[in-house]
Amino acid sequence: MFSAKAHYGLKAIIYLAKNTGKGPIQAKEIAVTQSVPVRYLELLLSQLKKARLINSNRGKLGGYYLSKPGSAISIFDVVSSLEGKISFVSSHEVKENDAIETTVTGFWKKAEDDLIGYLQQTNIEELLQKANTGEQMYYI
Amino acid sequence: MFSAKAHYGLKAIIYLAKNTGKGPIQAKEIAVTQSVPVRYLELLLSQLKKARLINSNRGKLGGYYLSKPGSAISIFDVVSSLEGKISFVSSHEVKENDAIETTVTGFWKKAEDDLIGYLQQTNIEELLQKANTGEQMYYI
Helix, strand or coil: CCCHHHHHHHHHHHHHHHCCCCCCECHHHHHHHCCCCHHHHHHHHHHHHHCCCEEEECCCCCEEEECCCHHHCEHHHHHHHHHCCCCCCCCCCCCCCCHHHHHHHHHHHHHHHHHHHHHHCCEHHHHHHHHHHHHHHHHC | CCCHHHHHHHHHHHHHHHCCCCCCECHHHHHHHCCCCHHHHHHHHHHHHHCCCEEEECCCCCEEEECCCHHHCEHHHHHHHHHCCCCCCCCCCCCCCCHHHHHHHHHHHHHHHHHHHHHHCCEHHHHHHHHHHHHHHHHC
């Protein structure tokens, strides 16, 4: 349904949330820890930056960091900045009085609204907490 | 998220449900009423037939018909026969003890399960009833 962009972009931004307070994080560090090729990651980071979810500093000590708290960034913000408009089927002409077309379009619209709601109701901080809890479980 | 196949395949099969009891329906009739090119429609019909959701007769009076009641065909049956496995992100290697990867994969899995549940809980007969109700509304 989504491309790998949504998956790796989400991993990258959770990693930045995890390292909040440690100064800018280099793309290379994100790439290595999150198992994503650095060139591909840089494309994702530039899209997240364009959407103003993250910021960057240049130079030797430069890197990336969240532009606001993780609790203020929903998964919807991240996914829509990487994947564009979320829709179940591409739009097409709807003939007036075409009851089957109207019904099927309404059926997809409900699935779309449910998915968007799910993406909106969860934020980066919540996924980070979940990952932290999981991490503790590994080491118990 | 889905291709046009899911949309037009669903319209075609609802049209067949609507015409249950009228004998086999020609592809041309479905194509014209559902505004879909006949060659493309024939591809969808062959996939639906392969999945044993519809049947066909050859010859001059041949055509397509549902192979079971519309109430026994879920939207999931139709969509998965046309689009294959439903998954939010392509599968990839998961490193052991990678808490962020595990969390993000779990997040997609929940979205996937919710969508599959939604597609499974609705059947063709229900969408047909909805379309019929809509049709009556147009003509009131």
